Amino acid sequence: MATTTRDIGPLYNLRRFLGRSLPYVLLIISILPIVIGYAWLIIATFSYRTEGLFPIDANGNIGGWTLRNWAFLRDPKIWHVTLNSLGIALGMVVGVGFVSSLAAYALSRMNFAGRKAFLSLTLILHAFPSVTLLIAIFFVLNFISGIPVLGPRFGYNTVGGVALVMVSLELPLGVWLMKGFFDNISWDMERAALIDGASRFRVWWEIILPQIKPGLAALAIFNFLSGWSAFLIPFTFTVGTKVANLPVYLRQLISDTAPTNWNQIAAVGLFQLIPVMIFFIFTQEMLLNIYSGGAKGGV
Amino acid sequence: MRVKLENLTKRWGNVVGADHINLEVGDGEFVAFLGPSGCGKTTTLLMIAGIYKPTEGIIKFDGQIVNHLAPKDRNIGMVFQSYALYPHMTVFQNISYPLKLKKVPKEEMQKHAQRVADMMGIGHLMDRKPAQLSGGQQQRVALGRALVKEPDLLLFDEPLSNLDARLRLTMRSEIKRLQMELGITSIYVTHDQVEAMTMANRIAVMKDGRLQAYATPDELYDRPRTLFIAGFVGNPPMNFLEVEVVRENGDYHARREGFDVVVPADRGVKAAGQGTIIMGIRPEDITLGDEGIVGEVYVVEPLGRDDLVDVRIGKADIHVLADPEKGLKVGDMVRLNFDTHKIQFFDPQTEQSLLWTD
Ligand SMILES: Nc1ncnc2c1ncn2[C@@H]1O[C@H](COP(=O)(O)OP(=O)(O)O)[C@@H](O)[C@H]1O
Ligand SMILES: [Mg+2]
Numbered sequence: 322m323a324t325t326t327r328d329i330g331p332l333y334n335l336r337r338f339l340g341r342s343l344p345y346v347l348l349i350i351s352i353l354p355i356v357i358g359y360a361w362l363i364i365a366t367f368s369y370r371t372e373g374l375f376p377i378d379a380n381g382n383i384g385g386w387t388l389r390n391w392a393f394l395r396d397p398k399i400w401h402v403t404l405n406s407l408g409i410a411l412g413m414v415v416g417v418g419f420v421s422s423l424a425a426y427a428l429s430r431m432n433f434a435g436r437k438a439f440l441s442l443t444l445i446l447h448a449f450p451s452v453t454l455l456i457a458i459f460f461v462l463n464f465i466s467g468i469p470v471l472g473p474r475f476g477y478n479t480v481g482g483v484a485l486v487m488v489s490l491e492l493p494l495g496v497w498l499m500k501g502f503f504d505n506i507s508w509d510m511e512r513a514a515l516i517d518g519a520s521r522f523r524v525w526w527e528i529i530l531p532q533i534k535p536g537l538a539a540l541a542i543f544n545f546l547s548g549w550s551a552f553l554i555p556f557t558f559t560v561g562t563k564v565a566n567l568p569v570y571l572r573q574l575i576s577d578t579a580p581t582n583w584n585q586i587a588a589v590g591l592f593q594l595i596p597v598m599i600f601f602i603f604t605q606e607m608l609l610n611i612y613s614g615g616a617k618g619g620v
Numbered sequence: 621m622r623v624k625l626e627n628l629t630k631r632w633g634n635v636v637g638a639d640h641i642n643l644e645v646g647d648g649e650f651v652a653f654l655g656p657s658g659c660g661k662t663t664t665l666l667m668i669a670g671i672y673k674p675t676e677g678i679i680k681f682d683g684q685i686v687n688h689l690a691p692k693d694r695n696i697g698m699v700f701q702s703y704a705l706y707p708h709m710t711v712f713q714n715i716s717y718p719l720k721l722k723k724v725p726k727e728e729m730q731k732h733a734q735r736v737a738d739m740m741g742i743g744h745l746m747d748r749k750p751a752q753l754s755g756g757q758q759q760r761v762a763l764g765r766a767l768v769k770e771p772d773l774l775l776f777d778e779p780l781s782n783l784d785a786r787l788r789l790t791m792r793s794e795i796k797r798l799q800m801e802l803g804i805t806s807i808y809v810t811h812d813q814v815e816a817m818t819m820a821n822r823i824a825v826m827k828d829g830r831l832q833a834y835a836t837p838d839e840l841y842d843r844p845r846t847l848f849i850a851g852f853v854g855n856p857p858m859n860f861l862e863v864e865v866v867r868e869n870g871d872y873h874a875r876r877e878g879f880d881v882v883v884p885a886d887r888g889v890k891a892a893g894q895g896t897i898i899m900g901i902r903p904e905d906i907t908l909g910d911e912g913i914v915g916e917v918y919v920v921e922p923l924g925r926d927d928l929v930d931v932r933i934g935k936a937d938i939h940v941l942a943d944p945e946k947g948l949k950v951g952d953m954v955r956l957n958f959d960t961h962k963i964q965f966f967d968p969q970t971e972q973s974l975l976w977t978d
Pocket of ligand 1: 632635636637638655656657658659660661662663664
């Protein structure tokens with residue numbers, strides 16, 4: 322009897338240790354490829370060539386660190402392109418945020434003819450892959466180009482035009498998300514404000530919007546990220562480097578004729594990634610909000 | 621301010637919220653809307669507030685039709701069951717919000733809000749957010765917010781339902797006292813008949829969107845016009861028995877198997893010769909004694925001050941209030957005396973009172 326009880330101790334501890342560490346082991350194994358990928362990317366941007374994870378110089382020896390892949394930072398073009406990316410991203414944040422919080426409020430709170438139909442229509446619209454719409458959008462942008470004041474800003478081959486298209490494609494999702502947040506706000510609060518003497522617009526601005534700040538923030542982040550990394554729309558509706566954004570610029574570095582400097586491409590890619598990563602680290606909690614459908618009972 | 625509702629109706633497709641409500645509230649009067657959940661109390665209140673547009677009918681304030689007026693132009697204050705405080709604002713900001721919207725100068729706003737908050741006993745909590753307050757305190761903030769703009773009409777939608785029993789009692793008397801002091805015409809929605817009976821000058825009893833009765837608490841209690849009112853008003857509820865009233869030797873008897881009481885002639889005459897009708901008698905109008913109808917104790921529910929005793933007479937169950945000192949037990953035989961001056965009679969088909977018709 323005595324021996325068995327003594328044996329259970331270590332055995333039990335071992336099993337407990339395994340039980341605790343197993344999830345970590347599994348998690349580490351599963352993210353290992355991603356971590357290695359990023360490590361590779363970062364190392365590659367600072368080397369002439371890499372062999373596996375190791376940078377090598379012209380003679381095939383380990384070493385060969387260099388900053389030449391980052392030389393593009395001295396080219397004013399990259400900053401122009403970055404600015405374009407930023408413009409598209411911020412355009413989406415502001416455009417989608419503003420329009421969808423107004424539209425969703427109306428859809429959540431007011432009863433009007435065609436409300437149901439509108440809601441299901443927007444959902445269907447969201448289901449369309451943007452690729453199928455490219456040709457139609459081209460005609461729309463071309464048409465806008467012909468309008469005097471708007472044309473040069475929002476027409477074909479302009480950053481504004483790209484932002485406009487991206488905003489419209491994102492609106493259905495934005496409206497639905499925002500509607501979910503508005504639906505969570507009690508009607509009584511709104512009625513109380515109306516009785517207190519607020520206009521409908523003030524109710525929206527002073528009473529309701531402050532309650533869905535987490536939702537707005539989540540939507541903003543979401544849109545910033547998708548605007549920042551947009552490729553298909555900018556690639557399709559812009560020509561040349563003047564109005565390209567970062568992902569399109571990256572694509573232009575891959576030449577069909579000359580040999581491609583992959584390490585430079587890695588550097589540009591990393592450059593594009595940095596703001597996103599910083600952004601994500603600070604906002605991931607808010608981003609999760611989008612899936613839980615709003616903050617409840619917050620102060 | 622006087623309020624008058626004429627044929628006020630609200631429908632959503634087939635759903636009827638309020639159905640041709642006619643009613644008048646006098647200046648400074650405290651009126652309760654009483655009825656079970658879903659009977660249209662809130663709907664009616666929100667139409668008066670201007671939040672819902674009536675499908676039909678007219679709302680008048682002091683003789684003026686206000687149907688077209690927006691809520692903000694009606695000068696009303698409203699207290700909601702959920703309090704409906706603005707969670708992102710402090711208590712001060714909540715209370716002063718109506719003044720801010722009226723563009724009252726800052727200093728005056730501050731003074732006024734503080735005065736109202738002090739009156740409500742929350743003057744020291746001005747910098748808190750609603751989430752940092754107890755339910756009772758939140759309710760006071762809501763009340764303060766409704767009062768701060770000195771409304772002509774106060775609307776309450778079940779304001780005490782979310783409070784615990786003791787706080788409910790305190791707030792009940794406090795609201796009543798405030799209303800009397802300020803003299804503001806008030807409409808108070810509740811499903812709790814004790815609240816309605818104790819607070820209101822008049823009670824509008826509603827059921828299925830219809831106004832069932834509109835009368836003083838005493839009248840509702842002593843002269844219920846319908847079976848529904850008789851059963852809804854009073855706690856514990858009135859007993860109902862199917863009886864036949866016959867005249868014998870100049871006396872009117874209400875009879876059924878194992879049951880026979882002589883009822884006063886003025887009541888008996890209205891119920892006699894109508895076949896089987898429904899007799900109503902409140903538990904507090906029945907006493908246990910040495911004489912009277914014989915019954916068997918079936919259930920004893922202690923209520924504290926009294927025992928609520930379920931007595932079987934033949935096939936009927938009757939609730940009686942008894943002194944706990946008597947120590948009644950299940951199976952005991954008791955004798956019941958009925959205060960026959962309090963007996964009610966109802967037509968089983970129309971469910972109208974046979975005693976109190978127009
Ligand atoms: N906005 C609405 N749309 C459709 N039906 C409603 C609406 N508001 C209330 N109702 C219906 O009207 C009836 C009365 O509701 P309500 O006035 O809230 O009752 P109460 O306040 O007496 O509990 C209920 O049957 C309810 O389902
Ligand atoms: Mg209600």
